[in-house]
Amino acid sequence: MILLAFEGTRRVWRRPWGVGLWTEQLYQLGVRSLTLANVTLLFTGMVLAVQTGYSLSAYGGQAFVGDIVALSVVRELGPVLTALMVAGRVGAGITAELGSMVVTEQVDALRALGTDPIKRLVVPRVGALIIALPCLTVLAITAALFGALLMAMFDVGQGRQYFLDHVFGALTVNDVVSGVGKSVFFAWFIGIIACHNGLNVRGGADGVGRATTETVVTSCLAVIVSDFFLTKLFLEVL
């Protein structure tokens, strides 16, 4: 997997750039994940606002709903939940697609036609994911804050401007950089794991199924575990 990451990184800088392949993957991996990521985070934001409002009401601290929701969504829940959703949808899709190409000899055919499978298949997918996931994360965070705003207004009873003042008052640039920065690393992990498992499928449909499951499990674990270390890193660095 490390070797694949190294070889892929080397090939990014080689011509041809494959703009069409990158664009296609940005659409497949990014645009088509918009609904999943935004709906997930919209409802997460709503739940978070309701739960926080309920819990803080015992201490008279409902004023801080916006602060708590903003920090938890921007720093943690936004990047992590978006990455987990993408790992399930995109990671599984990449592994299944590449695995099917392996078992039907299409990857060998690429090589036989003088084309480098890493440059053609891995680089556009991982590259597009590294661009798409931070963008998805920003949009999903926005959806979560919108969901939280709705609940703050209609469930907790706060005014729109009051909630937004608390949200933007609590957040710093470092919070946004930390949240979005983590999603770059998550994208890289998901992409490399998915491509590696896909290109190493053995057997037929059975092998593709096993590899796909393994991709979802491994990339979800990679996101969760690396989140801890990345959080510590960003806290130290920023």
Added chain:
Amino acid sequence: MNEPSAAFLAFRDVHKSFGAKQVLRGVSLDVATGETVVVLGGSGSGKSVLLRHAIGLMRPDAGSVVVDGVDIARLPEAELLETRRKVGMLFQSGALFDSMNVRDNVAFALREHTDWSPERISVRVAEVLGRVDLAGTEELMPSDLSGGMRKRVALARATALAPRAILYDEPTTGLDPVTARTIDALIRSLQSGLGVTGVVVTHDIESAFRVADRMAFLHDGRIEFVGRPEDARDSGPPLLRRFLEEGGRVA
């Protein structure tokens, strides 16, 4: 490393193992320019493995594979491009790219490795599709094609760059007799019309006799016989003669 070789393709003492299983145990075989050699052998005898060595899809554990004077056995992947432009391969399943239509499949290598204009590529695609009797199928997807059509599109794709040699992995397996004869005729016409060197791996004895200039028999990881088809039938080793007879379709 360059080696002088009269043969276009030469396997020299090629060994290949997968774990504890020794598949090739010192295979040596020369294929002269412009001839078609059929490699016969039982299931699992290593025929396809041997074929894959000829284009660098597999590397030998020991021995050398010389293609047009260049030993490709230990060439880095990036340096195999020149060899792969000279040698086309027809895969057993066709291996068409199922996300692309027929036009894009056939034009794939032309777009990757030439600076031809789109018009010139279209002309070439139509020409090679016409040669396999599939003119007008450019917009079809692989899923729209029958098994025989897939093989013919794959053959068109393999010939698009005008290779000097083509490797055929079970070209007629799973096809009806009429389609199999069509594929055999295409193999012969590529050889006689364009002088393309061919290596055919097959179980189909009838097809083997139709296309072979020479036959090689792979058994127990070694080449047990190389010679003319009539010699294989009349004076080949007993195991080969039994293999041919049990093919059941030899006249």
